[in-house]
Structures are given as C-alpha cells and as structure tokens.
Amino acid sequence: MERIARPNALQFLQRWQDKQIIKVVSGLRRCGKSTLLELFKEELLSQGVQENAIQFLNFEDLAYEVLASDYHRLYQHLKSHLQPDTMNYIFLDEVQNISSFEKVVDSLYIQPNVDLYITGSNAYFLSGELATLLSGRYVEYQLLPLSFAEYCQSARAQGKTPAQNYREYISTSSLPYALNLDDSASLTDYLRGTYSTIVLKDIVARLGISDISMLESVTAFLMDAIGNLVTPRKIADTMTSMRRKIDPRTVEKYLRALTDSLLLYRAQRYDLRGKQLLASNSKYYVSDLGFRRLLSSGRRPDYGHVLENVVYLELLRRGYDVRVGQLPDGEIDFVAMRNDELVYYQVSLSVMNENTLQRELAPLQKRRDNYPKYLLTMDEALPDSNYEGILQRNVLAWLLGK
Numbered sequence: 001m002e003r004i005a006r007p008n009a010l011q012f013l014q015r016w017q018d019k020q021i022i023k024v025v026s027g028l029r030r031c032g033k034s035t036l037l038e039l040f041k042e043e044l045l046s047q048g049v050q051e052n053a054i055q056f057l058n059f060e061d062l063a064y065e066v067l068a069s070d071y072h073r074l075y076q077h078l079k080s081h082l083q084p085d086t087m088n089y090i091f092l093d094e095v096q097n098i099s100s101f102e103k104v105v106d107s108l109y110i111q112p113n114v115d116l117y118i119t120g121s122n123a124y125f126l127s128g129e130l131a132t133l134l135s136g137r138y139v140e141y142q143l144l145p146l147s148f149a150e151y152c153q154s155a156r157a158q159g160k161t162p163a164q165n166y167r168e169y170i171s172t173s174s175l176p177y178a179l180n181l182d183d184s185a186s187l188t189d190y191l192r193g194t195y196s197t198i199v200l201k202d203i204v205a206r207l208g209i210s211d212i213s214m215l216e217s218v219t220a221f222l223m224d225a226i227g228n229l230v231t232p233r234k235i236a237d238t239m240t241s242m243r244r245k246i247d248p249r250t251v252e253k254y255l256r257a258l259t260d261s262l263l264l265y266r267a268q269r270y271d272l273r274g275k276q277l278l279a280s281n282s283k284y285y286v287s288d289l290g291f292r293r294l295l296s297s298g299r300r301p302d303y304g305h306v307l308e309n310v311v312y313l314e315l316l317r318r319g320y321d322v323r324v325g326q327l328p329d330g331e332i333d334f335v336a337m338r339n340d341e342l343v344y345y346q347v348s349l350s351v352m353n354e355n356t357l358q359r360e361l362a363p364l365q366k367r368r369d370n371y372p373k374y375l376l377t378m379d380e381a382l383p384d385s386n387y388e389g390i391l392q393r394n395v396l397a398w399l400l401g402k
Contacts, residue, residue, distance in 0.1 A: 001177070001180055002154060002155055002179055002180060003035055003039070003176075004032070004146060004150050004151075004153060004154055004176055004179070005039070005150075005153070006032060006035075006036055006039070006143070006150065008317070009025070009036050009141055009143055010036070010039060010040060010043070012141045013025075013036075013040045013117070013141075014040075014043070016139055017115065018087060018115055019115075020109075021137060021138060021139055022105060022109055022116050022117075022118065022134060022137055022138035022139075023115075023116065023117045023118070023138070023139060023141075024117075024118055024119070024120070024138050024139065024140040024141070025037070025117070025118070025119045025120075025140075025141050025143055026119070026120050026121075026122075026123065026140060026141075026142050026143070026262070027119070027121065027142060027143035027144060027262060028121065028144070028145065028198070028261075028262040028263065028287045028288070029121045029194060029197055029198055029202070030175050030176075030177060030194050031143055031144060031145045031175060031176070031287075031288075032143060032145070032146070032175075032176045033093065033094075033119040033121070033143055034058060034093050034094075034119070035176065036143060037056065037091045037093060037117060037119065038056075040117070041054055041056060041089075041091065044089055049087075049089065050083070050086070052081075052083055053083045053086050053087065053088050053089060054088075054089045054090075054091070055078060055081055055088070055089070055090045055091065056091040056093070057078075057091065057092055057093065058093040058094060059092070059093060059094045059095065059097040059098055060093070060094050060097065067098075068097050068098045068099065069099055070099070071098060071099055071100040071101065071103050071104050074098065074104055075103075075104050075107055075108070078090060078104070078108065079111075082111070082113065082114070084113075085113075086113065087113055087114075087115055088111075088113055088114050088115065089115050089117070090108060090114055090115070090116050090117065091117045091118075092104075092105070092116070092117070092118045092119070093118075093119050094119060094120065094121060095118045095119065095120050096120045096121060096122065101118075102134070105118060105134065106134065109134070109137060121198075121202065121262070122202045122260055122261050122262055123259070123260040123261075123262060142316070144287065144313055144316060144317055145173075145174035145175050145176070145287060145288045145313075146174040146175070146176055146179075147174075147313075147314060147317055147399070148165070148166065148169055148310065148314070148396070148399040148400065149399060149400050149401055151165065151169050151174060151179075152165050152400065154179050155179075156168075156179050162396040162397075162400065163380075163396065166396055169310075170289050170301075170303075170306050170310065171289075171293065171301075172187060172290060173187060173190075173191060173288055173289070173290030174288050174289070174290070175190075175191075175194065175288055175290065177190065178190060178191075178290065187290070188294065191288075191290045191291060191293075191294045192294060195263075195291055195294060195295075198261050198263055199212070199215065199216070199219075199261075199263075202257075202260075202261040203215065203257045203258070203261050206257075207253070207257055209254075209257075214239070214244060214246055214250075215254055215257075216295075217239060217242075217244055218235060218239065218246075218251060218254045218255075218258075219254075219258060219263075219264075219295065220295040220296075221235055221238060221239070222235075222255075222258065222264060222284050222286075223286055223291065223292040223295045223296065224292075224295075224296060225284070226283070226284060226285050226286055226292065226302075226305050226306075226308070226309050227283055227285070227302075227304075227305030227308045227309065228283065228305070229269075229281040229282065229283055229324075230281070230282065230283070230284065231248075231280055231281055231282075232248040232249070232251040232252040232255065233248045233251075235248075235251045235255075236248040236250075236251050239251075255284075258284075259284075262287055263286070263287055263291065264284045264285065264286055264287065265284065265285050265286075265287065265312070265313075265316070266282050266283075266284055267282060267283040267284070267285065267312060267322055267323060267324050267334075268282050268323055268324065269281055269282065269323065269324045269325075269326045270323035270324060270325055270326060270335050271326050272325050272326060272327055272332070272335070272367065273327075273328070277323070278326060282324075283324055285308070285309045285312045285313065286309060287313070289306060289309060289310075292306075303349055304347075304348065304349050307347055307349060307378070307395065308333060308347045310395075310399070311333075311334065311345065311347050311376060311395065311399075312334065314399055315334060315336045315345070318336075318338075319338050320336035320337060320338045320343075321336070321337045321338065322334050322335070322336050322337075323335045323337070325344065325363070327363055327366055330362060330363040330366065331363060332344050332345070332346060332363045332364065332367070333345055333346050333347045334347070342371045343371060343372045343373075343374065344364055344367060344371060344372070344373040344374065345373075345374050345375075345376060346360045346361075346363065346364055346373075346374070346375045346376070347376050347377075347395070348360045348375065348376070348377050349377065349378050350377055350378060350379050351375065351377050351379060351392070352379060360375055361375065361387055361390060364390050365387075365388070365390070372391070373389060373390045373391070374390070374391050374392075374393055374398075375387075375390055375391070375392045375393070376392075376393055376394075376395040376398055377392065377393075377394065377395060378394070378395055378396070379392075379394065380394060
C-alpha cells in the first residue's frame with residue numbers, strides 16, 4: 001500500500017522529540033494518523049533507538065481490547081515493558097477507545113524516561129477532564145486528509161498536469177487509503193464505511209441520538225451548503241419545509257457534534273470593523289470532499305464553493321485560524337490569522353469577466369490597511385497580477401506552494 005510522506009506533521013513530531021511534553025495528533029478517522037506514527041517510529045529506529053524501547057499500541061486493534069477496558073492493567077503493561085537507562089517511546093493510537101485513558105496518560109507523563117505520543121479521532125478526547133488534567137502539558141497537531149500538494153506526490157498523480165490532478169482530487173477523496181482504490185464502486189464503499197463509522201461511533205453513540213435519519217438529513221444539508229452562511233434556525237426551517245420537523249436547539253446540538261467529530265469545520269464571521277467574532281451565521285466546510293459527493297445524490301457540484309473548501313482546509317494546514325471577514329456592505333471569503341500575522345483571501349473560479357473581477361476585488365479594496373491581500377483563481381491565461389496591492393495568484397500554484 002502506498003504511503004505518502006507528511007513532512008509538516010513529521011517535522012512537528014521531530015521538533016518535540018525527547019521533550020517532556022505530551023505530543024497529541026488529532027484528526028478525522030482514516031486521515032493518516034496511524035501511518036504518521038509508523039513513519040515516525042521508522043525515523044526513531046533510523047536514529048539508533050532500539051526496538052524494545054518503542055511501544056506502539058493501536059486501540060482499534062482487538063488485540064488490545066482487554067487493555068483498553070482496564071486502565072490499571074494497561075498502565076502496568078506499559079510500565080513493565082519500560083527499558084531502564086534509556087528513553088522509551090510510547091505511542092497510544094486512538095486513545096478515545098481506552099477507558100479513563102487520561103489517567104494512564106497522566107501517569108506516564110510523570111515518568112522521567114518516557115516520551116509519549118497519542119492520537120485521537122475527534123475533538124471530545126481533548127475536552128473536559130483531559131484538558132484540565134494536562135493543561136499546559138501537551139502540544140497538539142491537527143492532521144487533515146491529504147493536501148493537494150501531498151496528493152500530487154502520489155504515484156496516481158505522476159505524469160498528470162496540476163489541472164488534471166485537481167479534477168481527480170475534488171472528485172474522489174483526499175483520505176490516504178483512497179489512493180489505493182482504482183474503481184468508483186470500491187471508493188464509494190470505502191467512503192460509506194468511513195462515514196458510517198464516524199456517525200455511529202463519534203456522534204450517535206456518544207450523544208445517544210435516536211433519530212439517525214434526521215442527523216443524516218442535517219449532515220447532507222450542510223454538505224450541500226458548504227461556503228454558504230447558515231444558522232440553526234435556517235436549517236430547522238428547511239427541514240420543516242421538507243416535513244421533517246426539528247427544533248433549532250437540536251440542530252445546534254447536531255452542528256456541535258459534526259464539528260467535534262472533525263467531519264465538518266466551522267468558519268465564523270469576523271466583524272472587521274469591530275474586530276470581534278459574530279455568533280450568528282457561520283459557514284461550514286467538509287474535511288473530505290468525497291463525503292460530500294457520497295451524500296450529494298448526483299447533484300452537480302458547485303465548483304466555486306468546492307474550491308473555497310479546498311482553500312479553507314489548506315489555510316488550516318498552514319496553521320491559520322480562519323474566519324469569514326464581515327464588512328458593512330460586503331464579505332471577504334477568508335481572514336487568516338496566525339500569531340500577529342493577518343492575510344486576506346478572496347477565492348473565485350475565474351475573473352476573466354471584468355464584472356466578476358471588480359466584484360471580487362471590491363471587498364479587499366475596502367480594507368485600507370497594510371496586511372497582504374490575495375485573489376486566488378483557477379485562471380491560467382493571465383500572469384500573476386497586482387491590483388493596487390491585491391495580488392492575483394493561480395490557486396493551483398498557491399496550493400502547491402509555488
């Protein structure tokens with residue numbers, strides 16, 4: 001099976017190696033967390049770390065089911081295999097499957113010769129007791145499915161143009177294992193199985209949801225509405241119009257569950273004048289476009305919002321906090337913030353039409369500050385253009401880091 005290098009994620013683990021802090025990798029199911037840990041384990045072995053100083057337990061494997069159900073037993077198992085007078089590397093993969101795993105993690109943390117790495121497939125495992133218990137004692141890397149650049153490094157992408165690869169990237173899946181599936185039927189089965197696991201394990205079972213059909217209807221609505229401003233009330237009204245009555249508070253509960261499962265991401269509106277987040281009207285983007293295709297029932301894709309989705313996820317990968325810029329009479333697609341850095345982005349399939357160009361430039365032109373401003377488009381005929389400080393870039397080149 002082909003494995004794609006994840007250089008940014010590996011560099012994160014390397015940077016924190018041997019430091020007394022817990023390394024946490026969170027991400028959607030099947031996005032490549034286990035493979036990342038395996039790649040890092042190989043890196044450790046290449047450094048001369050002995051095999052018996054590495055413990056790798058994947059708690060989706062039934063072989064560890066007994067240990068997962070008894071945290072005392074798990075801790076004793078791990079401690080009994082520690083090697084004296086050397087650093088021990090412990091990998092706990094999918095820790096949300098361990099009963100009271102936070103107690104195991106906390107006990108391992110205080111061991112002087114343990115370097116600890118854990119992964120989890122949703123946002124729940126870093127909430128509540130663990131966050132309180134380990135406050136200030138862990139660093140987190142959020143792993144997303146394959147970026148467009150990583151996809152282009154795969155064997156499947158070799159010999160094709162960026163445009164050809166982009167068409168495949170948005171019409172198949174960015175989950176790493178999907179690269180090994182050559183026919184649409186197998187891909188659909190794989191996506192359906194992964195989606196069902198996320199819904200049933202990470203949402204329905206945890207929250208005790210009885211109306212699974214309604215949850216899936218709300219999910220399908222959000223998949224279809226990526227890039228559009230929505231509210232719980234609007235979703236509830238839409239469901240009611242389809243004779244599927246639901247309370248807005250229940251919709252709000254579902255929205256939180258879908259984002260906590262990392263199936264969807266929420267981009268809140270940001271008042272650029274008042275410099276504050278706005279509670280109402282948010283946009284949602286899907287972690288893998290394959291799920292959108294799975295639930296779209298053959299509807300023609302909205303390629304403009306699909307491109308927005310790709311850009312949004314790429315900005316997350318680059319470490320930005322991404323918001324929707326709200327102006328009194330307009331909107332900037334993305335305001336990307338990182339430490340003291342701020343960058344504005346407008347995203348459009350094409351601005352070859354002069355009216356479209358002016359419409360896309362207008363919100364950026366209203367920001368009379370010195371922060372970088374970009375217009376990302378699929379246009380290839382024009383070289384990079386500068387409109388009074390607003391830089392137009394070919395989005396595929398930007399995604400590839402060029």
